[in-house]
Amino acid sequence: MTNNRRHIAALVIVLILLCCAQVVKAEPYETILNNGLPNKRVDIVIIGDAYTAAQMDKYKADARNFVNALFSQEPFREYQSYFNVHRVDVVSNTSACDDRAANTQSDTTLDCVRHSEINPAGLVVQSRLLTVDDIIAQSVLDASGSPFQQDLRVVLVNTPDYGGSESRGFAVSYVSTFSGDWEVALHEIGHAYGRLADEYFDRGVCGSTLPPDRLNVTNSLVNIPWAVWISPLTPLPTTTTARGVPGAYEGALYCPTGFYRPTYESKMRSLNKPFEQINGEL
Known part of the structure; x- marks a missing residue:
C-alpha cells in the first residue's frame, strides 16, 4: 500500500470514529445546598435519567425530596454542614428504561437498563438491578462545565420499578412513587461513598473472595477492621x-x-434500618 493510500485509509477510520462517537453536550446545573468552598466540603452531584423536558419540574422536586431524606438520617444529619449539593438537569427523549426481558429499547440520555430476565418457565423475573451507562454519565458531568467537585455522584432514574446499583462511584436508584421512600438510594450511597459491602444473604451471589476496599466485612475473627468498637466482654x-x-x-x-459484619442489622443488610455507628464512621 502506498503512503497516499495509507493516509486516506487512516483518514477514513478517523472520520468513522468521529461520526460514531456520541456527542455529549453541556447540561445546566444548580447548587441547591451551599455550605462552603468545594475544596473544604463534600460535594454531592445529582443527575437524572429518563426525565423528559415536560418532567423537569418533577425531577427538581425528586432531587429536593432525596436531599431532605438523605439529611434526615445519620451520619448525614450530623455532618450536613460539611456537604454541598448540586443538581445537573439532563433531559431524555423518553421516560422509560431499556428492559432486557421485554427486549424493549428506550431513548434516555444515560441509557438506563432494567435487568429483568425470563426464567425457564417463560415467566418474567423482575431484577433489582437497575443501571445506567456510567461512562456516559461521567461525560455529561464533565461537559457541564461545573466548578464543583464530584465526591458523591447520585443518579435518580425516573422509573417506579424497584431497583438500584452502584458502579464506578455512581449510586443509582429508582424514584419511588411512594413519597419519602429513598431507602434504595441511601443503601447505594453506602456503597458509592462509604465503600461499604452488602451485608445481606443472596444464595446466587455468595462467593469466597473478600474485597480489600470494603471495611465492613471480614472473614477473620482475629483481624477485625472495626475491632476498636467491640467491647472485650462481647463474644465473637x-x-x-x-x-x-x-x-x-x-x-x-x-x-x-464465613463472613462477618459489624452490627446485627444495618442499612447494608436491611432497608429502613440505620447505617449504625460503625458503618457511619468507617
Whole structure:
C-alpha cells in the first residue's frame, strides 16, 4: 500500500470514529445546598435519567425530596454542614428504561437498563438491578462545565420499578412513587461513598473472595477492621439481636456463613434500618 493510500485509509477510520462517537453536550446545573468552598466540603452531584423536558419540574422536586431524606438520617444529619449539593438537569427523549426481558429499547440520555430476565418457565423475573451507562454519565458531568467537585455522584432514574446499583462511584436508584421512600438510594450511597459491602444473604451471589476496599466485612475473627468498637466482654462471633451492639455477626457479603459484619442489622443488610455507628464512621 502506498503512503497516499495509507493516509486516506487512516483518514477514513478517523472520520468513522468521529461520526460514531456520541456527542455529549453541556447540561445546566444548580447548587441547591451551599455550605462552603468545594475544596473544604463534600460535594454531592445529582443527575437524572429518563426525565423528559415536560418532567423537569418533577425531577427538581425528586432531587429536593432525596436531599431532605438523605439529611434526615445519620451520619448525614450530623455532618450536613460539611456537604454541598448540586443538581445537573439532563433531559431524555423518553421516560422509560431499556428492559432486557421485554427486549424493549428506550431513548434516555444515560441509557438506563432494567435487568429483568425470563426464567425457564417463560415467566418474567423482575431484577433489582437497575443501571445506567456510567461512562456516559461521567461525560455529561464533565461537559457541564461545573466548578464543583464530584465526591458523591447520585443518579435518580425516573422509573417506579424497584431497583438500584452502584458502579464506578455512581449510586443509582429508582424514584419511588411512594413519597419519602429513598431507602434504595441511601443503601447505594453506602456503597458509592462509604465503600461499604452488602451485608445481606443472596444464595446466587455468595462467593469466597473478600474485597480489600470494603471495611465492613471480614472473614477473620482475629483481624477485625472495626475491632476498636467491640467491647472485650462481647463474644465473637456475636449472636445478640440488640440494635447497634458492635461485634462480629456471621453472615455478610451474600453468604450465610464465613463472613462477618459489624452490627446485627444495618442499612447494608436491611432497608429502613440505620447505617449504625460503625458503618457511619468507617
